[in-house]
Amino acid sequence: MNNVASTASKPGLNAAVNGGSSEAGRFETGATLTHASATAALAAGLSRIAGGATRVDCAPLTQFDSSALAVLLAWQRAAHERGTALEIVNLPAGLASLALAYGVDTLLSARH
Numbered sequence: 001m002n003n004v005a006s007t008a009s010k011p012g013l014n015a016a017v018n019g020g021s022s023e024a025g026r027f028e029t030g031a032t033l034t035h036a037s038a039t040a041a042l043a044a045g046l047s048r049i050a051g052g053a054t055r056v057d058c059a060p061l062t063q064f065d066s067s068a069l070a071v072l073l074a075w076q077r078a079a080h081e082r083g084t085a086l087e088i089v090n091l092p093a094g095l096a097s098l099a100l101a102y103g104v105d106t107l108l109s110a111r112h
């Protein structure tokens with residue numbers, strides 16, 4: 001069973017707190033990723049990626065706007081610059097539709 005705890009120093013993100021190697025490089029979005037929280041979420045995710053994270057789980061994401069797409073794309077770019085890919089999993093259907101409407105769906109390496 002995975003234990004997930006909120007991380008106060010990483011607004012907008014949840015940290016996987018499982019010692020297993022399969023979860024070591026994973027983090028979760030928070031429930032909200034909108035214009036108001038994008039800057040903090042971006043910084044927190046970039047910190048995770050700099051620390052070696054290669055997977056972001058969007059399952060907790062229930063409230064979002066186009067800023068969420070910008071953050072996800074920036075996280076992917078940062079991972080690419082480190083020579084890795086960032087796997088985006090559990091992208092909400094509404095956010096996937098928004099990505100399609102903006103024509104950036106093919107830029108997201110997302111599974112939903």
